Amino acid sequence: MSNITTYAELMTEKQRLKLLLNEREIELKTEFEDFKTKLKPLGNILEFTEKITTKDRHNPLVNMGIDIGVNFLLKKVLFRNAGWMIKLVTPFVVKNFLSHEVGENATWVDKAARFVKNKIS
Numbered sequence: 001m002s003n004i005t006t007y008a009e010l011m012t013e014k015q016r017l018k019l020l021l022n023e024r025e026i027e028l029k030t031e032f033e034d035f036k037t038k039l040k041p042l043g044n045i046l047e048f049t050e051k052i053t054t055k056d057r058h059n060p061l062v063n064m065g066i067d068i069g070v071n072f073l074l075k076k077v078l079f080r081n082a083g084w085m086i087k088l089v090t091p092f093v094v095k096n097f098l099s100h101e102v103g104e105n106a107t108w109v110d111k112a113a114r115f116v117k118n119k120i121s
Helices: 007-053 060-078 084-103 108-120
Strands: none
Touching: 007 084, 060 084
16 A cells, blocks of 8 residues: 555555554465575485494494494405405495494394395395
8 A cells, every 4th residue: 555544544554554464474475485495405415324324322332332243244244355344434334324224223133134135026
């Protein structure tokens, strides 16, 4: 409106502005939700990268068991004839990843069984 001269016009303009504000809030919320869904894959990549580069330090006894088991299984059994780079990098990544996976409420035995089953079939 260009000029408001009466109280009724003021109330009409107030109502129009409230409706406009509600519409803009809804548009903003939907745009924000779209933005969040578009960034979800990036968040998954960052989460996975964090899991393989850092160790979960909440349970040191479990981490010690993982370290011993992974060192034996990967370095001594699976990669005994591999190069030094594979022997260095692979256990590091596997230990870090397993420390996070065991920390979450997923049973690591089931995950290992599924992994082996997928590799065999």
